[in-house]
Amino acid sequence: MFTAFMFSRYYTYMGSNRMKILYKCTFLLAAIGFLMYIIRSKSRPQLAPSILSSENLANKDKNNNNTSFNNVAGLEEIKEELQETIDFINNSNKYRRMGARIPQGVLFYGPPGTGKTLLAKAVAGETKSTFLYASGSEFVEKYVGVGAKRVRTLFEKAKKEAPSIIFIDEIDAIGTRRNMDSNNEKDQTLNQLLVEMDGFNTDETIIVIGATNRLDLLDEALLRPGRFDRHIYVGNPNMKAREQILEVHTKNKPLDNTVNILDIAKKTHGLSGADLANIANEAAIIAVRNDRPRVSIDHFNAAIERVLAGLEIKNPTVLLKEKRTVSVHEAGHALVSKILKIDMVQKISIVPRGQTLGYVLRFPEDDRYLLTKQELMDKISAFLAGRAAEELIFNEITTGAKDDLDKATDLARKMVCDYGMGSLGHMAMDESYVKHNYDIIRVEIENLLDKGYQSALKILRENRDILNHISNTLMEEETIDSHQLDKIFETYKKPIDYAT
Ligand code: ADP
Ligand code: ZN
Numbered sequence: 001m002f003t004a005f006m007f008s009r010y011y012t013y014m015g016s017n018r019m020k021i022l023y024k025c026t027f028l029l030a031a032i033g034f035l036m037y038i039i040r041s042k043s044r045p046q047l048a049p050s051i052l053s054s055e056n057l058a059n060k061d062k063n064n065n066n067t068s069f070n071n072v073a074g075l076e077e078i079k080e081e082l083q084e085t086i087d088f089i090n091n092s093n094k095y096r097r098m099g100a101r102i103p104q105g106v107l108f109y110g111p112p113g114t115g116k117t118l119l120a121k122a123v124a125g126e127t128k129s130t131f132l133y134a135s136g137s138e139f140v141e142k143y144v145g146v147g148a149k150r151v152r153t154l155f156e157k158a159k160k161e162a163p164s165i166i167f168i169d170e171i172d173a174i175g176t177r178r179n180m181d182s183n184n185e186k187d188q189t190l191n192q193l194l195v196e197m198d199g200f201n202t203d204e205t206i207i208v209i210g211a212t213n214r215l216d217l218l219d220e221a222l223l224r225p226g227r228f229d230r231h232i233y234v235g236n237p238n239m240k241a242r243e244q245i246l247e248v249h250t251k252n253k254p255l256d257n258t259v260n261i262l263d264i265a266k267k268t269h270g271l272s273g274a275d276l277a278n279i280a281n282e283a284a285i286i287a288v289r290n291d292r293p294r295v296s297i298d299h300f301n302a303a304i305e306r307v308l309a310g311l312e313i314k315n316p317t318v319l320l321k322e323k324r325t326v327s328v329h330e331a332g333h334a335l336v337s338k339i340l341k342i343d344m345v346q347k348i349s350i351v352p353r354g355q356t357l358g359y360v361l362r363f364p365e366d367d368r369y370l371l372t373k374q375e376l377m378d379k380i381s382a383f384l385a386g387r388a389a390e391e392l393i394f395n396e397i398t399t400g401a402k403d404d405l406d407k408a409t410d411l412a413r414k415m416v417c418d419y420g421m422g423s424l425g426h427m428a429m430d431e432s433y434v435k436h437n438y439d440i441i442r443v444e445i446e447n448l449l450d451k452g453y454q455s456a457l458k459i460l461r462e463n464r465d466i467l468n469h470i471s472n473t474l475m476e477e478e479t480i481d482s483h484q485l486d487k488i489f490e491t492y493k494k495p496i497d498y499a500t
Contacts, residue, residue, distance in 0.1 A: 065121060065124055065125050065131050066125060067118065067121040067122045067124070067125040068122055068125045068126055069122050069126060071118065071122060071248065072115055072118055072119055072122050073237075073241065073244035073245040073247065073248045073273070074237045074238075074240070074241025074242070074244050074245055074273075075115060075119070075234065075237075075241065078119065078232055078234060079119075081230075081232060082106075082119070082123055082232075085103075085106060085123060085207060085230075086123060086126050086127055088102045088103065088205075088207075089123075089127040089129060089163050089205050089207060090127055092163070092205045101226075102205065103226075103229060103230065104197060104200055104206060104207055104208055104226075104227075105197060105207075105208050105209075105210065105226075105227045105228035105229060105230065106207065106208075106209045106210070106228065106230045106232065107171075107209075107210045107211070107212070107215070107218075107223070107228040107230065107231045107232065108120070108209065108210070108211045108212075108232050108234050109211070109212050109213065109214075109215040109231060109232070109233055109234070110213070110233050110234040110235050110236075110353075111213060111235065111236060111272060111353070112213060112272065112274070113272035113273060113274025113275060114234045114235060114236060114237070114272050114273055114274070115234060115273045115274075116169075116211040116234050117133075117167065117169060117211065118273075119234065120165060120167040120209040120211070121167070123165055123207070123209070124164075124165040124167075127163060127165075128163075129162075129163040129164050129165045129205075129207075130158070130161040130162070130163070130164035130165070131164070131165050131167065132154060132157060132158055132161075132164055132165065132166045132167065133167050133169070134154055134166070134167070134168050134169070135168070135169045135170050135173070136168055136169065136170040136171045136172060136173030136174045136175070137170055137173045138150065139151060139173070139174050139189050140173055140174065140185075140186065140189070141185060143185070144184055144185045144188060145185070145188060146185070147174065147185055147186070147188065147189030147192070148188045148189050148191070148192035149192075150189075151189060151192040151193050151196060152192060152196065154166060155196040155206075158206045159204050159206065162204040162205050162206055163204075163205040163206070163207075164205075164206050164207075165206075165207050165208075165209060166206065166207070166208045166209070167208075167209045167210075167211070168208065168209070168210045168211070169211050170211065170212065170213075171210035171211060171212050171218070171222075172212045172213070172214050172217050172218060174186060174189045174190050174193065175190055175193070175210070175212075175217075175218045175219055175222045176217045176218065176219065177217060177218065177219045177220070178190065178219055190219060190221075190222070193222075194221055194222070194227065197226070197227045198226065198227070208228070210222075210228055215231065235351060235353050236270065236271070236272050236273075236351050236352060236353065237272070237273060237276075237351070238349070238351050238477065238478040238479045239265050239266060239269070239476075239477060239478050240265075240477065242264075242265040242268055242271070242276060243261055243262050243265035245273045245276045245277070246261045246264055246265060246276055246279075246280060247261055249276060249277045249280035249281070250280050250295075253280065253283075253284050253295055254293065254294045254295065255294060255295050255296075256294035256295065256296045258296045258297040258298070259295065259296060259297050259300060260297070263297075264279075264297075264300055264304070267304065268304065269320065269323060269351075269352075269478070270351070270352045271307075275307055278307050279300065279303045279304055279307050280303075281303075282302075282303035282306055282307060283295050283299040283300045283302070283303035284299075285303075286299040286302050286303055287299045322357060323350060323475060324471075324475065325390065325394070325398055325400065326350045326357045326358040326400065326474075327350055327358070327471040327472075327474040327475050328389050328390060328393045328394070328467070328471045329358065329386040329387070329389055329390055329398075329400055329401070330348050330349070330350055330358040330359065330360055330386065330471075330474060331348070331389060331467050331470035331471035331474060332385040332386045332387075332388055332389025332390070332392075332456070332460055332467065333348075333360040333382060333383075333385050333386045333389075333404075334348045334360045334470060334480075334485065335385065335389075335459070335460060335463060335466055335467050335470060336381055336382045336385035336388075336456050336459050336460065337360065337362060337382045337385070338485065338489070339459055339463065340378040340381060340382060340459070342362070342375075342378055342379055342382050343362035343363055344362065344363050344482065345360060345361070345362055345482060345485055346361040346362060346363050346481070346482055347360070347361040347479060347480070347481050347482070348360050348361070348470070348474060348479065348480045348485070349361070349478065349479045349480075350474050350475075350478050350479075351478050351479060356403075357400065358474075373415070373419075373421045376411060376415055376419075376421065377448070377451065377452055377455070379411060380408045380411055380412060380448065380449060380451075380452030380453075381452040381453070381455045381456040381459070382456070383404045383405075383407050383408035383411070383452075384401075384404060384405075384408050384449070384452055384453045384456050385456040385459075385460065386400065386401055386404050387400075387401035387404060387405075387453075388453055388456040388457040388460055389460055389467060389471075391457070392457060392460050392461060392464070392467075393467070393471075408449055408452065409445065409449065412445045412448040412449050412452075413441075413445055415448055416429075416441055416444045416445055416448065417429045417434055417441065422441075422444035422445075422447075422448065423444065423447075424440065424441070424444060429441070463492075465492055466488060466489065466492050469488050469491070469492075470485070470488055473488065
């Protein structure tokens, strides 16, 4: 935004007379000087712990927070999930009358730039609550007790201005698992946070929203009921969501008719909402710099290139090539899981998520404690179905199945060594037995894996039309939910019932 402003200034000066230029230049220099001063004083190392004007700890944002769910594009399921929290705040009395405790902690997790902060702000906007922003790293101090005191101050402020939303970004900075070589200051800070969350007076409506990229690092105490007990994954957008996000961020920009938002959405597979906002802004800056009255597709293409160059992600053209492989791979998992009725397939996605390029989200149909040998074999087939689909369609396999192989092998090993389900008899094998007979055991494991793989391949071959349909839909839409998947199956004649 700042850069765009500078450029437009520059162009308006071109036609003015000299005095005016001189005058305005002085003004501009003064402005730049002032800005530099602000930036430097912000980054200046602090000698003593800055005690605790709550103003600089958390920005109060009550009166000028106009953010609402309209500013958040895509993420429909998450907005729906947050409706409940919003209702808790807006109608807190209704819940209190029933004696219900208002749940106070929501944790957003997922990659950066996906709209976690934006969502928290929107919840505050939708409920007209005070929005208090803090970053976990602000609480990390060398001096014992300082972080804890900051936490206390933050919550006091929230209570005073309730209803409020406390948003703690990068909560992992204070909330990582406590361990043996613990750090006294950090533990105190985390403890204080726990104390504050437990100690809410039931008359005050305060919701704490935490955000992290690393849910796995958080201390379990933080995740317990009554604290951050709602966990919501906020991931990178699929194509439709990318289109909507681009629409939000180009609403205030004059576009010429070469620009097709959907095409841009198609080209930006794997990018986050923040990347897209950045692209829209860069495109506008480039248009200004080229002295054009409207933003054109060329400006967008240049902006995409520039934003991607600054990102440490793979080249998008590589991503596009891989997209086809990932679609087939995930379609394979989904098809075999569904036909073997292993779990309920909830969602298939080829939107990259952390290190994974695609995934099939499955939920068990019901709680199971005992599994039959056949069911375990079916699970192995489902694990290996991604690779089998690659072989069937491309006659070539990739490194993408690494995790699947780990899981399948682990399961096969358990079947042989722990469950007595190989051909070595009903014997549990202890470690030393395994060590001394590893050659026989390995053959057993290989046999199970091969059997599972072959049956996956057979299912895929016999249902190749469905496989193609699923993978093509994934290429087009990037995610498929359980209803869409059911529809695809209905389109074809009833698949052979393989489950026993
Ligand atoms: P996070 O907190 O997950 O790192 P932010 O909420 O700070 O991400 O997002 C950064 C910016 O990216 C937002 O201010 C907004 O401009 C843009 N953005 C991200 N996701 C969305 C979205 N779903 N809809 C609209 N804008 C988004
Ligand atoms: Zn896989």
